[in-house]
Amino acid sequence: MSQKTFAIALMDAPYESENLTTAFRILDAMARRGHNINVFAFEGASGLAFSKQAPHPNPVHGKNVAEENHPTTKDQVTALLALAAKSGGKVDWVNCGMCVDERGVGEFVADTRRGSPADFHSFCEASDNVLAIPTK
Amino acid sequence: MAEYLLIESRDPFESNDVGYYYDLARGLVEAGEKVTLFLVQNGVFAARPSAKAPQLRVLVGSGVKILADDFALKERGITKLLDGVQIAPIEIVVDHLEAGHKALWH
Numbered sequence: 194m195s196q197k198t199f200a201i202a203l204m205d206a207p208y209e210s211e212n213l214t215t216a217f218r219i220l221d222a223m224a225r226r227g228h229n230i231n232v233f234a235f236e237g238a239s240g241l242a243f244s245k246q247a248p249h250p251n252p253v254h255g256k257n258v259a260e261e262n263h264p265t266t267k268d269q270v271t272a273l274l275a276l277a278a279k280s281g282g283k284v285d286w287v288n289c290g291m292c293v294d295e296r297g298v299g300e301f302v303a304d305t306r307r308g309s310p311a312d313f314h315s316f317c318e319a320s321d322n323v324l325a326i327p328t329k
Numbered sequence: 330m331a332e333y334l335l336i337e338s339r340d341p342f343e344s345n346d347v348g349y350y351y352d353l354a355r356g357l358v359e360a361g362e363k364v365t366l367f368l369v370q371n372g373v374f375a376a377r378p379s380a381k382a383p384q385l386r387v388l389v390g391s392g393v394k395i396l397a398d399d400f401a402l403k404e405r406g407i408t409k410l411l412d413g414v415q416i417a418p419i420e421i422v423v424d425h426l427e428a429g430h431k432a433l434w435h
Contacts, residue, residue: 194427197426197427199426211370211371212370215419218400218419219419219423222419222420222423228423228427321426321427322426322429322430324422324426325434326434329339
């Protein structure tokens with residue numbers, strides 16, 4: 194299969210919905226195949242790449258931070274970018290500007306950027322296919 | 330003839346909208362389109378043989394290809410499926426997108 198470019202819209206906030214687990218599985222599969230992926234993260238999803246996320250311990254279970262090994266979505270975003278690059282593809286991850294301002298999550302992991310819905314329009318025009326994953 | 334991938338993440342017990350989505354799948358097939366319904370997350374609950382999900386049963390044999398996400402099935406301990414529902418990996422979504430099929434998420 195030749196390299197394709199996909200536009201993906203994500204809307205769910207971190208740590209709230211199984212939608213994101215499924216979304217990251219799809220993104221992972223795309224990255225492994227070397228496709229280019231254009232992600233527009235808006236509404237709650239604008240916090241996925243927020244760089245100040247921190248893993249936490251689980252005192253109820255008696256686990257420290259290392260033992261809990263709590264996954265953060267910012268690390269998942271970083272891992273996705275690295276996997277895509279390794280496979281010959283690239284990820285353009287855009288965080289909706291108004292959405293990050295509303296939520297105070299305007300600091301992003303490296304190689305993601307601030308943008309607007311106009312970016313999603315451009316993504317759709319430039320992509321071979323589009324998948325929008327809305328909240329429930 | 331267009332080809333569609335309909336992804337259903339909900340089960341019919343949590344949302345009445347699911348029935349409409351099944352109807353959409355059937356309607357597209359009746360209109361001559363080719364449709365794959367991919368059940369993910371709680372969507373796989375309806376594919377249990379014991380589930381009271383008559384609208385999904387109607388789709389079996391209707392021409393709609395029905396798939397259930399292997400990961401979601403394992404998470405929920407579901408090992409038995411309705412006849413006519415096949416287990417599939419998440420890569421099936423990428424297969425359809427690569428092929429240019431129209432993909433919808435519910």
